[in-house]
Amino acid sequence: MPNIKIDGINIEAPKNWTVLDAAKFLGLEIPSLCYDPGLTAGGNCRLCIVEIRESGRSKIVSSCTYPVQEGLEVFTASKRVVNARKIIIELLVAQCPTSKTLQDLAAKMGVKKVRFMPKWDKCIYCGLCVRMCEEQMTGKAIGFTNRGYNLKITTPFDVTSEDCRRCGGCIYICPVCMARCEGTQPSEVLCGRCENSLQPTCLDIFDNYTCWMGLKGDCGTCITEKDGNNNDLREVKKNN
Amino acid sequence: MVSEEVSKLVDSLIQKYDGHLISVLENIQLFCNYLPSDYLREVSKQLELPLRDVYGAATFYKTFYLNPRGKHICTVCLGTACHVRGGNFIIEEFERQLHIKRGKTTEDNNFTLETVNCMGACAVGPIVIVDGTYYSYFKTLEARKIIRTILKESEKVDITKDKRIFPVKVNCPKCYHSLMDNEYLIDGHPSVKVTISFLDKHGWYRLSCLYGVYNVESEYERPHGVVANYFCPHCHAEMLGTFLCPLCTTQMVSLVLTGGGSVHVCPMRGCKGHLLDV
Numbered sequence: 460m461p462n463i464k465i466d467g468i469n470i471e472a473p474k475n476w477t478v479l480d481a482a483k484f485l486g487l488e489i490p491s492l493c494y495d496p497g498l499t500a501g502g503n504c505r506l507c508i509v510e511i512r513e514s515g516r517s518k519i520v521s522s523c524t525y526p527v528q529e530g531l532e533v534f535t536a537s538k539r540v541v542n543a544r545k546i547i548i549e550l551l552v553a554q555c556p557t558s559k560t561l562q563d564l565a566a567k568m569g570v571k572k573v574r575f576m577p578k579w580d581k582c583i584y585c586g587l588c589v590r591m592c593e594e595q596m597t598g599k600a601i602g603f604t605n606r607g608y609n610l611k612i613t614t615p616f617d618v619t620s621e622d623c624r625r626c627g628g629c630i631y632i633c634p635v636c637m638a639r640c641e642g643t644q645p646s647e648v649l650c651g652r653c654e655n656s657l658q659p660t661c662l663d664i665f666d667n668y669t670c671w672m673g674l675k676g677d678c679g680t681c682i683t684e685k686d687g688n689n690n691d692l693r694e695v696k697k698n699n
Numbered sequence: 700m701v702s703e704e705v706s707k708l709v710d711s712l713i714q715k716y717d718g719h720l721i722s723v724l725e726n727i728q729l730f731c732n733y734l735p736s737d738y739l740r741e742v743s744k745q746l747e748l749p750l751r752d753v754y755g756a757a758t759f760y761k762t763f764y765l766n767p768r769g770k771h772i773c774t775v776c777l778g779t780a781c782h783v784r785g786g787n788f789i790i791e792e793f794e795r796q797l798h799i800k801r802g803k804t805t806e807d808n809n810f811t812l813e814t815v816n817c818m819g820a821c822a823v824g825p826i827v828i829v830d831g832t833y834y835s836y837f838k839t840l841e842a843r844k845i846i847r848t849i850l851k852e853s854e855k856v857d858i859t860k861d862k863r864i865f866p867v868k869v870n871c872p873k874c875y876h877s878l879m880d881n882e883y884l885i886d887g888h889p890s891v892k893v894t895i896s897f898l899d900k901h902g903w904y905r906l907s908c909l910y911g912v913y914n915v916e917s918e919y920e921r922p923h924g925v926v927a928n929y930f931c932p933h934c935h936a937e938m939l940g941t942f943l944c945p946l947c948t949t950q951m952v953s954l955v956l957t958g959g960g961s962v963h964v965c966p967m968r969g970c971k972g973h974l975l976d977v
Contacts, residue, residue, distance in 0.1 A: 593749075602751030604758040615754035616736055622749065 463531040478522040478533055479507055487535050490544065490564055492551075492634055493585035494523045498594050501586045505547050506564070510534040519543055545570055552648060554578045559638035562650045573648040581635060584610060588629030596628045702737075709741045711948050718746055720756055724763060730945050733764040769804045769811035771849050773797075774828040778817035781825040785839070789825055790814060792839040796846055810846070866908050869954040869962055874934035878954065880905065885914055891954070893938070895966075897927035904929075910962070913971055923969035944972035 460471045465482055472481040477500065482489050492504035502524040509522045512532045519540065522533075534540065548565045553575035555561060561583070565573075584603075589612060592598040600623035604611050614620040630636045642650035708730070709723070716722035720742070727738050734757050743750040757763045775790045790801055790812075797810050804811045818826050823835035829845055866888050869878050880892040883905055890905040895917075902918030904927070921927060929938045929952040940953025944965040951963040951974070965972035 599749035599751055602749070602755045604751075604755055606759050615739075615750045620750070622751075 461527050461529040461531070463527050463529075463533065465533045466535055472527040474527070476527050478509060478511075478520075478525045478527060478531070481527055482509075482522065482533070482535055489522055489535055490548075490568070491523060492560070492564075492583070493587055495587060495591075495632065498587070498590045500524045501590060504551070504583065504585045506544060506551075508540060508543055508547070510537045510540045541568075544568060549573050550575060551583055554580050555583050555635055556643045556648045556650070557581070557640050558583070558635040559640040560634040562640045562643070565649060570649065577645075577648045579645075582612060583635060584612065585634065586612075587632045587634070588612060591628045591632045596624070596626050598622050598624060598626070598628075600624075601629060705737055705741050706745070708948070709738065709745055713742075713745055715948065720746060720748065720753065721760075724753075724757060726943060728763060729943065733767045736765075767804065767808060769808050771809060771830050772811045772813060772828075773845075774813045774815050775801075776816075776818050776820075776824060776826040776828075777814045778821065778824070780821035781817075784825045786825045788839050789827060789837055789842065792842045796843055809850070865910050867910050867962060868908065868957040870957060871931035871933060871936070872938055872940075872953055872955045872961070873931060873936035875955065876931065876933040877957070878931070879908065885916060886912060890916070892932055894930040894932050894935070895921075895927040896930070897921055897925050903932070906964070910973075910975065921968045924967065926967045929964075929966055942974060942976075944970060945974070946970055946972040 460473055462469060462471050463478075463481060464470075465478070465485060466487060468485055470481055470485060472484075476484075479489060479491065479494065479500075489507050489509065491507040493501045494504075494507060500523040502521045505521055507522045508519050509525075510517050510533070511520055511525070512534065513530070517539070522535075545568055548561065548568055549570055552558075552561050552565050552570070553573050554577075556573075556577055556579065586603070589601055589603065592601050600620040601612055601614055604613055604615075614623065640650050642652050709727070712723045712726050716726070723742055723746075724734060727742070728734055731738065739753050739757060740750060742748075743753040746753070757765060773793055775786060775793060777786045777790065793812055794800060797805055797812055799805050799810070799812055801812050801814050815828075818828070818833075820826050820833070820835065825837045827834045827837045827842075827845075829849065834841065834845070869891055870876060871878060878891050878893060879889045881889045883890045883892065885905060885907045886909055888908050891908050893904050893906070895902065895904040900919040900921075904918070905916045907914040926949055930936065931938055938952050938954060940951050940961070940963050942951045942953065942963045943949065944951050944963075944967070947965065947967055947970050949965055949967050949970070949972075951972070952966050954962045954964065956962060956977070960975070960977035963974040963976065
């Protein structure tokens with residue numbers, strides 16, 4: 460079993476694991492869009508990139524497709540990785556601003572501005588639906604057609620396919636179709652309202668006896684939290 | 700419903716090309732001029748590939764067309780140099796004249812309007828290609844003229860097509876010697892003389908030079924269904940072309956026409972497959 464080092468933690472990973480598997484096993488968080496445990500890795504969204512250092516050089520690879528090797532040194536949250544991920548999520552949000560999954564990820568990563576022209580597309584071409592249809596539903600009804608700028612995911616000849624059983628698996632797994640962000644307006648590409656400003660549900664501070672959760676502020680929803688992190692985020696938002 | 704003809708053709712192509720998808724699609728396009736949907740469905744059925752993969756490959760490559768193409772293809776260069784010199788005005792003029800958008804075909808299947816990003820001839824731009832002829836320093840006014848002359852010429856061809864029969868003069872594709880035999884007449888016209896060999900026989904073979912007439916005379920009688928090798932009587936080179944017969948998928952014999960173009964004849968006795976490539 461190859462011995463690898465992720466963020467300074469040594470782990471003996473089974474041979475058929477990828478770097479993402481090993482990181483998940485250790486509980487390290489790597490954002491990923493087009494990865495699903497039940498499907499083969501696509502390596503399309505590039506959000507799961509990590510930095511790999513070997514013999515003084517460093518390179519950025521997608522962790523969901525990179526198999527573990529002996530002596531691998533992986534960094535999941537180095538400065539280079541974080542910056543690259545920010546640009547990738549910026550590009551993805553510009554491509555499809557109406558996805559809640561993307562907006563939440565962008566807010567989580569601290570993206571404050573989208574510098575690219577929004578495309579208002581309805582697809583990020585992660586290929587999850589194609590793999591879902593083929594591998595889990597054994598349908599093979601949808602696939603990629605055309606190429607480059609005209610790339611599209613559709614059924615052959617754009618008509619209802621005979622292979623489609625209308626199971627809805629493609630819609631279920633899509634990060635864009637299922638969770639819609641209704642917040643963004645055409646003038647404003649970035650939303651992130653859900654992630655950035657958790658509205659307090661309790662208006663007052665209660666002590667341990669009167670707090671109905673019995674935690675006194677630990678759940679993060681009472682008004683004490685408002686003066687902390689969330690307010691800062693709001694100020695930052697206003698400044699931008 | 701898939702007709703028997705389609706499935707037979709697809710089956711023969713798949714056997715010939717060992718199940719290679721791209722080669723099969725290329726040859727289907729050779730017969731049909733585009734890729735009809737029933738052919739694609741048949742290919743996916745016989746190759747046991749999902750239809751979305753066949754469709755994906757057919758849409759991925761730019762040389763595959765899913766819609767019928769016109770007889771005449773106008774290609775306008777929209778590369779940087781040609782664009783600066785007014786390539787977009789030229790394509791707009793073509794669109795106006797032909798009443799179609801770029802990438803589309805006219806309703807009578809006469810013209811297809813295409814764009815290209817660079818021909819590598821930026822120095823003489825803007826460039827337009829109509830039926831393989833390059834027009835340099837193109838002016839928008841020329842578009843109308845060219846379309847008119849093509850329409851006139853195609854009318855001419857139609858008249859001869861109505862008669863269906865016209866004499867051709869052919870040469871050997873290797874040595875360009877004329878294959879016409881003025882002393883031996885078939886149907887009152889000079890005959891086309893070649894040498895053929897089949898089984899253990901080797902001798903002369905004379906074809907009618909009238910396009911669309913299948914009268915032949917031969918030194919040795921050849922039974923139906925036997926494929927012969929055609930040789931030039933001057934340079935003795937075999938005159939094998941690249942096209943496949945649309946009827947029986949035998950590799951066709953190609954003869955060069957005097958004045959440009961070529962004629963493709965099926966070398967199987969009894970098969971009337973022939974193509975005119977001008």
